[in-house]
Amino acid sequence: MRSNTKTIAAFAGITVLALGLTACGTASDPSSAKDGSGTPDAAKPLVVAASPTPHADILTYVKDHLARKAGLTLEIKEFTDYVLPNTATDQGQVDANYFQHKPYLDDFNQKNGTDIVPVADVHLEPLGLYSGKLKALKDLKAGQTVAVPNDTTNGGRALKLLADNGLITLKDGVGAGATLADITDKKGLEFKELEAATVPRALNEVDAAVINGNYAIEADLNPAKDALALEKADGNPYANFLAVKNGNEDDPRIKKLAELLTSPEVKKYIEDTYEGSVIPAAAQAG
Structure with missing residues (x-):
């Protein structure tokens, strides 16, 4: 104990x-x-x-x-x-x-x-994109909703993950400091900002969610196996x-x-x- x-x-x-x-x-x-x-x-x-x-x-x-x-x-x-x-x-x-x-x-x-x-x-x-409804990254389509953390650093980090996987387009040079206002092409996606700790609880209420690694593990998700997209470790700050x-x-x-x-x-x-x-x-x- x-x-x-x-x-x-x-x-x-x-x-x-x-x-x-x-x-x-x-x-x-x-x-x-x-x-x-x-x-x-x-x-x-x-x-x-x-x-x-x-x-x-x-x-x-x-x-x-x-x-x-x-x-x-x-x-x-x-x-x-x-x-x-x-x-x-x-x-x-x-x-x-x-x-x-x-x-x-x-x-x-x-x-x-x-x-x-x-x-x-x-x-x-590693930060990851998860879904309780979709089986693969390609299944995320226009009109669907993605939950992201609402704090400055993890929110920007989440948007960078989405951009790196071709799901959105960001302004040049914004990197991990991105906000929703820096999205130049949402590709039809909608976003729901939530406190990072609550994002896993909303997983079944949205089509996909970007979840911090510690909260994913607490929610019985395995980032290495369950994430539709996962941050790369090399050069990660x-x-x-x-x-x-x-x-x-x-x-x-x-x-x-x-x-x-x-x-x-x-x-x-x-x-x-x-x-x-x-x-x-x-x-x-x-």
Whole structure:
């Protein structure tokens, strides 16, 4: 049984949860994981915010198989949205997070005034186009509806995937920063923008949907087998990484976790567990 602390981040409860995290101080809170000089105490638990799959699963593997031998006590807090892990990290309610890629973090920092930085790339989750109604990419026709994520980075990433597969045409040069306004030829398709975590639940309500890799896996989809179209790994800038508030990179517990997350053992765990649906960053780089 997993001993992770689950945080259910329903939109309506975000404010309450954030206040609750601020108000409650426990022995595992980062604020208490300091020695008398105010520097991190390497003997205290390292609290990491993570999306459930595959991030928390990978962290749980590290916790169960590698952390104790490395002298690291690891506590995992699961979040189901893409906002609270960063705000909790920035406010010191957790020590680190593991759920996002660089384009998303850059956009988040700019919009929210946070100062969170990446520490170590761990894996890539290829974005994919899925359908509960269609068997092949060629079956997607004019008049049908495609759901896409509504956040800036994943929305643009989704449109680039569609353009790369000839389903739409985008303005020259927009790349992964594309918005619906940058589509020059929809080829008859209609689009429905949804919060990324909710896209899998809408899969049977639309003709096709572009779904983030972690949410696809949570919805029992196999990106390597079920996607009508899938991002290429080569040269992909969307590696997911361990991140901390700027200035905490030298915490010895962070350095230890970064080393474990990029170890051969974790690389093998990712390859064996996800069979191409999640790709180790080292494998991507190689």
